[in-house]
Amino acid sequence: MVTLGELAAHLGCEADSDDVGIELDGIAPLGRAGSRDLAFVSESRYLDALKDCRAACVIVKPDWQAQSPVPALCVADPYLAYAQISAFFDTLPAPPLGIHPGAFVDPSVTVPASASIGPGACVEADAVLGEHVVLSPGAYVGRGVTLGDNCRLWPGVVLYHGVVLGDDCVVHANSVIGADGFGFARRTDGWEKISQLGSVRIGDRVDIGAGVTIDRGALDDTVIADDVIIDDQVHIAHNCVIGRRTAIAGCVGMAGSSVIGEDCTFAGQVGVSGHLKICDNAHFTGQAKVARKVDEPGNYSSGTPLEATRQWRKNAVRFGQLDAMQRRLVKLEAKLDALGEAVSDDD
């Protein structure tokens, strides 16, 4: 439970003195928010629904306040304000401090009193743990790993030896950071494994989803800069470098040694080839096939639109004739020009 006055203080905005004592238990979508819920309006297209709002309070832009039938918190960016106060409503208790007797911590490791290490978690020799780190049950911290302050590993996360995380990072369950990059040299009779001697260095405030894999570098490190956010099941291959604040949605795959700029966004299932350079502020729509460098900011796409399969088949077969169609078109143009001239000459 939190009061409207507390939220207003946290957001640094005004609240009517009659309203500061209003108690809130949760946040809910505008349409179903009830008498103990907070709601918010982030886009003007939702204003129609605002007039029927029965929330205890609603976050709006100042211009929209007059349209609210309930007490309002006015801020420049209601969606950001919603994000900023969302943690007040997260009721999950903090995990217990200390080392669970079912955890395995190498005696070489100093565990801060503020840390929480769950049962089955394992910390190998020479790991360095920051203040307030949370190692959930079954998390694995390899030899010589460094975890900054306030890092949280959810259950089953695996950090291989030497991986470095900055402060305030979150890694969701079963993600793997620092496994060997996919490096092999061809022999006539098979493949010669290349030991992956680099590591993975991750900045501050990096948020990593569940089931993610970020591989260690071959010689240099794989690098994820500050404030990068990564969704579930993303794969980042060895020696990629991801610039600050770049956002990577679910199931994106990045091949080795690609260098991604700052403030880029990758929608789901985008694939990036290896050894590419992508400039800052490049944005990719879902499933885009990024097989060339990008040096102009902007939005990029590839693929074909969804069609009924029967119609798609007809068009898809023509894709395989596209070059021939183009050449027929060129021939037609020339022939028509020639004929046009012949007809004019006739006149």
Added chain:
Amino acid sequence: MVTLGELAAHLGCEADSDDVGIELDGIAPLGRAGSRDLAFVSESRYLDALKDCRAACVIVKPDWQAQSPVPALCVADPYLAYAQISAFFDTLPAPPLGIHPGAFVDPSVTVPASASIGPGACVEADAVLGEHVVLSPGAYVGRGVTLGDNCRLWPGVVLYHGVVLGDDCVVHANSVIGADGFGFARRTDGWEKISQLGSVRIGDRVDIGAGVTIDRGALDDTVIADDVIIDDQVHIAHNCVIGRRTAIAGCVGMAGSSVIGEDCTFAGQVGVSGHLKICDNAHFTGQAKVARKVDEPGNYSSGTPLEATRQWRKNAVRFGQLDAMQRRLVKLEAKLDALGEAVSDDD
């Protein structure tokens, strides 16, 4: 070992009294089934192979019985019958009942005597476990999770706090249900995390493969209805709603808040954009890019066919000229019409 008579009884079909004592040790493909194997014919195109069948017994449609050189079980749908009796041949012993001394179960949790909890499994406070649940080694059940009767979590499965599974669900190894949805608000200097306050609610008889991620909702829950089946490495983002009996093959990714109908099928690697509505009985071929709503049942596809790379390159470059080609085509048509008229006028 099972007898033909027992299988006939299970399937509710007739077996010749001379045959009921036939003993079967396994199921095998028609071509290699031997004298203690059961085989089946599910499609008429396999009837040619039936005449050489050396199985102990074969499941067929009634019309095909005369063509079988070996005893037959006759049913309307042989493939379904094969599925229905396949469990007779699964020889893996049930896991031992009780709580392994290497498991970690919060004292607040009541564990039914019919449950099996393996070493390294962890059950947090206030979880509710149904009858006959199996928590394999290293499975993690977060605070306040509800597991219906007969649920089985394979090793390394992680259920975050508050996740609800109905009865008879299976979750294969290392899948993660209830990790935070990918929700952030943009600040000028980075991203503001949005606490994901919803959960994941999963119905009865839902089967989930290995390495799957299903994220918890932002405000409302992510919902998977009864009888949904999900293959390995599928990603379902926050606040998706998946309708009953829908089948999702490997590596499919669904972005946030999409609402999928009943009885849909998604082939491998399909990508679904966020906030879309897909009607019942919509079917998508592999890698389809579902970036718009679908309100007509039917089959849908996108992409281009596989070609030799040398040929593909020529056609792919023309894709980037398609709009120009279309405009040249329109111009040609107009020019040809004009010329045709000019020629006619001349006559």
Added chain:
Amino acid sequence: MVTLGELAAHLGCEADSDDVGIELDGIAPLGRAGSRDLAFVSESRYLDALKDCRAACVIVKPDWQAQSPVPALCVADPYLAYAQISAFFDTLPAPPLGIHPGAFVDPSVTVPASASIGPGACVEADAVLGEHVVLSPGAYVGRGVTLGDNCRLWPGVVLYHGVVLGDDCVVHANSVIGADGFGFARRTDGWEKISQLGSVRIGDRVDIGAGVTIDRGALDDTVIADDVIIDDQVHIAHNCVIGRRTAIAGCVGMAGSSVIGEDCTFAGQVGVSGHLKICDNAHFTGQAKVARKVDEPGNYSSGTPLEATRQWRKNAVRFGQLDAMQRRLVKLEAKLDALGEAVSDDD
């Protein structure tokens, strides 16, 4: 630390007697290699950078030795030589021999004295462990699994019952081998699960990345031949058969029962439909949609090139008109021919 003489001996190449004592601490890219680093030149386009090289030693082809300002090791294939000596520079200590007291090993299992079993690892009944196997913390070895000599499972790997690995295999963290294939028969009211009675058989020297899923077969086994290499987050469905030395990059998905030849390569995110046969020496570029059999060796691709989204939209909409465009083209050609003849007749 290793000496140049030791590396020359390992590679079977000559080193100048003045140089054999040179001590090396690491391998570094040509551009940043310092006085205790080894470097290598694998392609002639890097020869320009060789003249400024400050490494302690460089691996080159014999023809390039004259251009090296530092001592050189001359070999026919410098990239392969780099791979062959890379393990000398891997400083991670071997895991401790023996069974950690926090591991769970069924009494029926014989553990070789050369094996290492970490805390939280679990070995079920009747598993067979080869010499020098390493089961990292939290790895799970199901009932009756066979692991050949020198196999290494990284943390959180799950091998289901009956899975067989040959010698010298590596499986990176949180991969799952042997989960149920995605097999269900349709009932009117839902799906009937088909028990997956096959297993997974993996050859020698197979390298499997992190977060991979390889499902057990329905009746026969899923088979991965010797010397196959598999990157992170690959999914291989039930009853696939992968030929020797085939390389599969990250996020590739293969549907059930496909049979892949030897020496194939799959780039990232390729999707292979079910029941296909792919011949030896077939190579697929990233995201290729392999929905038909391939019986000619060579390179294959599909998809469209990356474009600015605004331009892509214009072309993509024309894709849906391709068949109509083709028909208009045919009509134009006929009309133009007719007109051409009419004009000639006029003359």
